[in-house]
Amino acid sequence: MAEYEVVIGLEVHVQIKTRSKMFCSCANVFGAEPNTMVCPVCMGYPGVMPTPNHEAIRKTIMAGLMCDCDIPSYSKFDRKSYFYPDMPKNYQISQYDLPLCLRGRIHISGKGFSGEELPDKYIGLTRIHLEEDVAKLNHLGRTSGVDFNRAGVPLMECVSEPDMRSADEAYAYLTALKQIMQYGGISDCDMEKGQMRCDVNISLRPFGQKEFGTKIELKNLNSFRAVHRAVNYEIARQSELLDAGEKLRQETRGWNDDRGETYLMRTKEQAHDYRYFPEPDLMPITLDLKRVDEYRRQLPELPEAMRRRFVADYGLTPYDAQVLTMEKALAEYYDCGAKLTKSPKTLANWIISDLLCELSASGQTISACPVTPEHLAAMIDMIDAGAINNRIAKTVFAEMASSGKPPRQIVAEKGLAQVSDEGAVIPLVEQAIAANAPQVQQYREGNEKVVQYFVGQVMKLSRGKANPQLVIKLLKERLDG
Amino acid sequence: MSIEVKTLTVAEAAALLAAGKVTAAQLCRAYLDRVQTVDGSVKAFLKCDAERIMAAAEAADQRRAAGTPRSPYDGIPVGIKDCIVTAGETCSCASKILAPVVSPYDATVVARLKAAGFIPMGRLNMDEFAMGSSTENSAYQRTANPWDITRVPGGSSGGSAAAVAAGEVAVALGSDTGGSIRQPAAFCGVVGVKPTYGRVSRYGLVAFASSLDQIGPLAHTVEDAAIILDTIGGHDPRDCTSLPEPDCGGLAAAVAAARNGDLKGVKIGLPEEYFASESSAGVKAGVEAAIAVMKELGAEFVSVSLPHTKYAVATYYIIATAEASTNLARFDGIRYGARDQEAQDLTEVYFKTRGHGFGDEVKRRIILGTYVLSSGYYDAFYLRAQKVRTLIRRDFEAAFRQCDLLLTPVTPTTAFRFGEKKDPLQMYLADIYTIALNLSGNCGISIPAALEADSGMPVGIQLIGPALAEKQLFAVAARFEQARKEQVFTPAL
Numbered sequence: 001m002a003e004y005e006v007v008i009g010l011e012v013h014v015q016i017k018t019r020s021k022m023f024c025s026c027a028n029v030f031g032a033e034p035n036t037m038v039c040p041v042c043m044g045y046p047g048v049m050p051t052p053n054h055e056a057i058r059k060t061i062m063a064g065l066m067c068d069c070d071i072p073s074y075s076k077f078d079r080k081s082y083f084y085p086d087m088p089k090n091y092q093i094s095q096y097d098l099p100l101c102l103r104g105r106i107h108i109s110g111k112g113f114s115g116e117e118l119p120d121k122y123i124g125l126t127r128i129h130l131e132e133d134v135a136k137l138n139h140l141g142r143t144s145g146v147d148f149n150r151a152g153v154p155l156m157e158c159v160s161e162p163d164m165r166s167a168d169e170a171y172a173y174l175t176a177l178k179q180i181m182q183y184g185g186i187s188d189c190d191m192e193k194g195q196m197r198c199d200v201n202i203s204l205r206p207f208g209q210k211e212f213g214t215k216i217e218l219k220n221l222n223s224f225r226a227v228h229r230a231v232n233y234e235i236a237r238q239s240e241l242l243d244a245g246e247k248l249r250q251e252t253r254g255w256n257d258d259r260g261e262t263y264l265m266r267t268k269e270q271a272h273d274y275r276y277f278p279e280p281d282l283m284p285i286t287l288d289l290k291r292v293d294e295y296r297r298q299l300p301e302l303p304e305a306m307r308r309r310f311v312a313d314y315g316l317t318p319y320d321a322q323v324l325t326m327e328k329a330l331a332e333y334y335d336c337g338a339k340l341t342k343s344p345k346t347l348a349n350w351i352i353s354d355l356l357c358e359l360s361a362s363g364q365t366i367s368a369c370p371v372t373p374e375h376l377a378a379m380i381d382m383i384d385a386g387a388i389n390n391r392i393a394k395t396v397f398a399e400m401a402s403s404g405k406p407p408r409q410i411v412a413e414k415g416l417a418q419v420s421d422e423g424a425v426i427p428l429v430e431q432a433i434a435a436n437a438p439q440v441q442q443y444r445e446g447n448e449k450v451v452q453y454f455v456g457q458v459m460k461l462s463r464g465k466a467n468p469q470l471v472i473k474l475l476k477e478r479l480d481g
Numbered sequence: 482m483s484i485e486v487k488t489l490t491v492a493e494a495a496a497l498l499a500a501g502k503v504t505a506a507q508l509c510r511a512y513l514d515r516v517q518t519v520d521g522s523v524k525a526f527l528k529c530d531a532e533r534i535m536a537a538a539e540a541a542d543q544r545r546a547a548g549t550p551r552s553p554y555d556g557i558p559v560g561i562k563d564c565i566v567t568a569g570e571t572c573s574c575a576s577k578i579l580a581p582v583v584s585p586y587d588a589t590v591v592a593r594l595k596a597a598g599f600i601p602m603g604r605l606n607m608d609e610f611a612m613g614s615s616t617e618n619s620a621y622q623r624t625a626n627p628w629d630i631t632r633v634p635g636g637s638s639g640g641s642a643a644a645v646a647a648g649e650v651a652v653a654l655g656s657d658t659g660g661s662i663r664q665p666a667a668f669c670g671v672v673g674v675k676p677t678y679g680r681v682s683r684y685g686l687v688a689f690a691s692s693l694d695q696i697g698p699l700a701h702t703v704e705d706a707a708i709i710l711d712t713i714g715g716h717d718p719r720d721c722t723s724l725p726e727p728d729c730g731g732l733a734a735a736v737a738a739a740r741n742g743d744l745k746g747v748k749i750g751l752p753e754e755y756f757a758s759e760s761s762a763g764v765k766a767g768v769e770a771a772i773a774v775m776k777e778l779g780a781e782f783v784s785v786s787l788p789h790t791k792y793a794v795a796t797y798y799i800i801a802t803a804e805a806s807t808n809l810a811r812f813d814g815i816r817y818g819a820r821d822q823e824a825q826d827l828t829e830v831y832f833k834t835r836g837h838g839f840g841d842e843v844k845r846r847i848i849l850g851t852y853v854l855s856s857g858y859y860d861a862f863y864l865r866a867q868k869v870r871t872l873i874r875r876d877f878e879a880a881f882r883q884c885d886l887l888l889t890p891v892t893p894t895t896a897f898r899f900g901e902k903k904d905p906l907q908m909y910l911a912d913i914y915t916i917a918l919n920l921s922g923n924c925g926i927s928i929p930a931a932l933e934a935d936s937g938m939p940v941g942i943q944l945i946g947p948a949l950a951e952k953q954l955f956a957v958a959a960r961f962e963q964a965r966k967e968q969v970f971t972p973a974l
Contacts, residue, residue: 040586044811046579046687047566047588049720079807081854083831090810146815275854277863280691280804283721 004204004242006235007212008164010227012177014063014156014187015133015195016056021152022132023050023093028154030193034138034147042152044088049281052077056154057100057285060130061295063156063186064101066302067125067177071292075100077130077279082272085144086134088151096276099129100285106160106176107304110322112168113228123173124161131155136194150194156186162201162212167231174198174224179303183328191223198227204238213238214248218262220255230255233262306331314344323352329366337373341380350376350397358401370404371397379407391464392416420467422474425458428466429474432457443479451475486511487648488971491705494651495553498545505545505556509538509600512558516603516649519974522630524622525644527563528571529603534558537600544598554708555598560644560653563604564611564687565696567591570601574687575619576609578812578838580819588685589720590654590696590713597712602650606640609840610809611661611689613637614911617899618842626669627972628938632896635665641699642669647974652700652709656686658693659797660891660915663927666699667891667941670929670970672706672958673699675915677948678922679724681710682717688808690801691722693919701970703928703959707732710951724949732955739956740963745779747957749944750884754790755914761894763933767940768890771930774964775888780957785883787876792869793917794909799853799866800920806850812838845905874921877947886957887945889914891927895938914943923948926958929970939970 018028024041041048061071078096104125112118133153138145158177164170178196181187189196198221203213216234221227234253241248250268255261301309307321316324325331334351338344355376359369379396382388388396388411399410411417419425432454433440443450451472458471484503486494497503513531520526541556550556566572566584568591573579591601608618616624616639624639626632627647634643638655642665645653655662657675666673674697681696688694698709714729751772760768772782814820814834821833839847853862880887891914902908918925923946930942944961946954 043816045585045817046572046574046582046811047564047584047685049684049722051719051721081807081810083810083813085815085827088811088816089807090813091807148816273856275807275851275856275859277803277807277854277859281688281720281722 003207004213004235004239005207005209006165006231007162007203007205008166008170008231009162009201010160010164010170010173011199011201012158012160012174013197014158014181014189016059016154016156017185017187018053018055018059018154020053022053022056022130022154023152026152029149030195032149034145034149037149038151042088043148050093050279052282053154056130058295059154059184059186060100060128060156061287061292062184062299063158063181064104064128065292065296065299066180066184067101067104067106067128067158069101069104069125069128071101071287072098073287073289074098074284075287076284077282078276079279080131080274080276082274084134085146086137086151088135088148092131092134093279093282094131094157095129099127101128102126104128106173106180108169108172108176110172110318112166113171113224114168116168118168118172121163123163123169126159126161128156128158131157162203167228167235170200170231171224171228174227176303179325179328183300183303185300197221200227200231202231202234202238204235204242214250216248216250217252218255219252219265222257226255226257229257229260230262233260237262303328303331306335310334310338314338314348316345316348320345320348320352323356324348327366333366333369333373337377340374340377343380343384346380346383347377350380354394354397362401370402371400372404375400375406382407382411386418386420386467387411388416388418389464389468391459392418395464416465418467419462419465420470422470425462425466425470425474428458428461429454429471429478431461433475433478440479451479454479484508484511486515486651488701489648489651490701491554491557491651491708492702494557498556499553505538505541505600506535508556509534509558509602512602512650515647519627519647520649522625523627523643523647523649523974524624525560525605525634525640525647525649527573527575527604527606527621527640530570534600534602541598541600551596551598552712554712556600557598558600558602558650559594559709560603560605560641560650561591561601562638562641562653562655563607564656564689565590565654566685566687567601571604572687573604573621574610575607575621576812576839576843577620578814578818578834582817584685586685589682589717591685593713594709599712605638605644605653608637608639608661609843610687610805611637611656611658611694612805612842612846614660614664614908615897615899615902616640616665618840620840623899626896626938627974628670628896629936630974632898632938633668635668635892635896637661637665638673638699639665642666642671642673645669645671645699645701646972648971652698652705654696654709654713655699656689656694656696657915657919658689658695658801659919660912662697662699663891663915663925663941663943664912666927667929667939667943668896670939670941670972671699671701672703672929672962673697673927674706674710675918675925676710676714676951677724677924678919679722680714680729680924680949680951682713682720682723684717684719688804690804691808692804693797693801695919703926703955703962704733704736706926707736707955707959732951735952735956736959739959742960743779744775744957744960747780747886748884749775749780749782749957750785750880750887751782752785752787752790752880752887752889754787755889759893760890763895763936763938764890764893764940767931767933768888768942770966771942771961772888774966775961778960778964782888783884785880785887787873787880787917789869789872789876790917793873793920794913796866796869796873797912797916797920798849798909799862800870802846802850803854803863804850806847806854809839809843809847814838842905870920873917877917877921877923877945881947885946885953886950889943889945891915891941891943895933895936895940918945924951924954926954928958928962929967930965931967932970
């Protein structure tokens with residue numbers, strides 16, 4: 001099989017989190033009874049007119065600013081015409097040649113989904129435009145139902161440059177885009193609720209060739225993992241065809257997740273002519289620099305910047321920082337705790353190894369977690385101060401997770417404080433030495449590792465509370481003496 | 482008590498109501514009786530729900546008796562063109578495709594009329610989806626011109642014009658996309674106004690061509706038209722193309738103030754392109770007589786040029802059909818309306834529902850509009866038409882630097898006979914004097930000026946004003962109305 005360069009561009013639709021729909025005052029909510037969140041406007045009744053949702057426009061611009069986009073001073077809506085039952089007007093109000101955001105970029109780096117290292121690079125963002133979502137079709141045996149609750153929900157389309165070269169890069173781009181949307185409060189990006197939907201454009205070309213190969217569009221990709229699988233499937237499928245000397249046709253293919261393969265949906269000849277033209281019912285959007293600057297000031301700290309700060313200020317590894325910034329709530333949790341403790345790196349370890357396990361086991365979200373960042377930071381400081389040891393800390397942590405109590409209270413109530421008083425530890429050390437004559441013999445013959453065995457014995461006798469450093473010191477004094 | 486409503490104006494009705502000489506119920510009953518008497522031959526009304534109207538009239542009488550009328554006009558009926566929605570009533574746009582559709586909401590203009598106590602009366606016939614100049618394109622019935630029932634009332638607001646002319650209602654709403662208020666007004670001898678684009682909310686007007694459509698009144702007098710426009714005009718947050726804060730009231734006051742004045746200091750332009758062409762002798766004579774009257778009142782006339790006039794019809798039919806092809810796309814039988822029951826699959830639902838539901842002229846324009854927006858043709862047609870539209874608007878701007886208003890004929894001829902214009906293109910040319918205004922956005926009014934010598938049919942003149950210059954437009958129109966030679970424009974019917 002010859003080697004080809006893979007060229008991937010993504011078109012990602014993201015529903016914007018707003019109170020009301022894009023062009024009417026119906027609620028923008030998921031999961032209501034079909035056709036209960038509708039009005040004459042979003043049902044396309046005769047005579048209705050659209051009223052733009054300024055919050056959706058603001059959030060689209062915010063999204064653009066977070067992706068380093070230019071925000072043109074003049075933008076407009078257009079009608080995109082095609083007939084389908086999910087379209088209340090048989091045209092969609094969208095943006096054609098003058099979108100709200102242009103020329104952005106998204107950074108990817110770190111470890112890819114397959115486990116291989118990603119190149120550190122920027123993926124260009126061609127544009128982000130704003131449009132209205134269409135209704136949802138539910139196929140019920142021989143008939144179909146149309147639920148117009150979704151019709152008119154504000155929807156952004158984020159179009160990337162063909163800058164990705166592997167399934168891993170596509171996956172990383174999607175992850176980064178999702179993070180940005182979540183960080184900015186633009187969208188929850190819940191793919192199961194259809195809040196984020198992705199189409200892939202993929203083509204192959206021999207390395208060194210400048211012209212793009214034949215573009216295949218992939219649809220019905222319901223998860224990032226599906227994107228990853230579909231891209232790899234297509235790379236193999238197209239390579240095989242090209243190897244066999246066949247010419248590819250420009251076409252749209254669907255992804256069957258169960259069978260793990262793509263299938264033909266339509267060829268270029270069947271492509272729609274959308275007959276775009278400026279929406280005469282809406283005024284163009286004019287934006288002065290002042291307003292854009294005001295939006296810029298409202299921008300939250302982005303995951304990328306947060307990662308850099310975590311590494312620089314808290315001494316984390318890039319990997320730690322990546323894990324902790326996966327979700328905004330987690331990043332904020334860590335950031336809050338890290339500011340309270342002198343050992344932010346230890347806090348990170350606790351979150352990554354203990355807290356995340358606890359959350360996935362209990363199915364809780366970070367914001368609902370009974371262990372507050374203040375409590376966890378306090379516990380770390382207790383370890384540092386020698387008030388508890390690491391082993392006891394595990395017990396304290398488990399109690400914090402179940403009761404939500406502060407660590408000091410737990411330690412006091414359960415009598416878990418570390419014993420650092422020599423007078424209390426010496427009898428235990430002596431007891432351990434007396435009871436283990438063969439090990440004493442081994443030590444004296446030069447096997448220093450046996451000390452750990454004695455430490456274990458003493459800890460057992462202290463029910464975990466003895467200060468391990470003190471135990472070692474006392475043990476050595478006696479064993480060496 | 483019975484009251485003669487045939488020539489009654491809104492202003493007169495308001496005075497009678499205020500004086501307690503008539504009740505709203507008596508007034509509405511008289512109009513309904515008049516409909517009963519003459520609409521069999523005029524056929525202006527597609528529907529007229531007497532019960533609903535009488536209930537509203539009684540409510541108005543109760544308010545007046547309680548001393549809390551909504552306005553001086555509380556209880557006066559207004560005819561509604563069938564493309565403007567009224568909650569709880571059908572709105573078919575004279576098309577089969579919308580036959581069963583009952584509107585769930587009031588158009589902004591209807592809501593504003595109701596807020597002033599006006600009573601929406603009936604559904605007035607029109608060319609299907611406002612596409613036409615004779616009302617012959619209605620899927621339901623042929624409305625006759627009350628002056629001569631072998632002739633058309635004009636269109637597309639033919640039902641509105643005929644109903645007012647026949648005295649079935651004192652005033653009616655129409656919509657004007659290329660002359661659809663002014664042309665039937667001229668044909669039927671009534672006043673018709675195309676307001677400045679954006680002065681009146683389009684919310685609830687079933688769109689034909691969104692960038693051209695404007696709702697306006699048809700009335701016996703300039704004063705009545707002013708009263709209605711005062712009521713329905715002004716910004717509407719539901720229509721973002723409605724102007725932010727136009728100075729929208731005060732037209733009735735401007736008309737009253739103009740009554741006994743002269744036209745000294747008013748400079749009126751005569752666009753040469755509108756006088757060089759093919760108007761009939763009767764129309765020419767009517768317009769010349771009007772000019773003479775206004776000169777006598779002191780108006781000064783100057784010749785101006787609107788050089789891009791000859792492109793107006795072509796430009797209009799590209800822009801209007803392009804917008805219409807998308808505006809009418811929603812009528813597919815999926816969510817509402819008459820879905821074809823024979824259809825076996827989705828494609829057939831679209832083809833059969835739309836194939837059977839739309840008339841020929843509507844289909845012709847949808848196809849035209851689809852074509853001009855198609856990839857590969859967009860630049861040559863739609864984009865070019867938009868550029869020419871700008872030139873046409875600049876023509877008007879340049880002309881208004883030389884004069885206050887323009888005076889032109891409304892139509893090349895008086896009302897023609899049914900079936901006389903079989904070639905669609907010939908029908909399109911009936912709008913040559915009216916469509917440029919829709920492209921430029923400024924305001925115009927059609928006022929009866931004379932009766933044609935041989936046919937006895939009314940001849941109108943058109944006064945055109947700059948954007949939002951309705952006050953001056955109405956003042957001059959009212960002054961002319963009072964001074965014109967022919968005073969009474971009432972058909973014998």
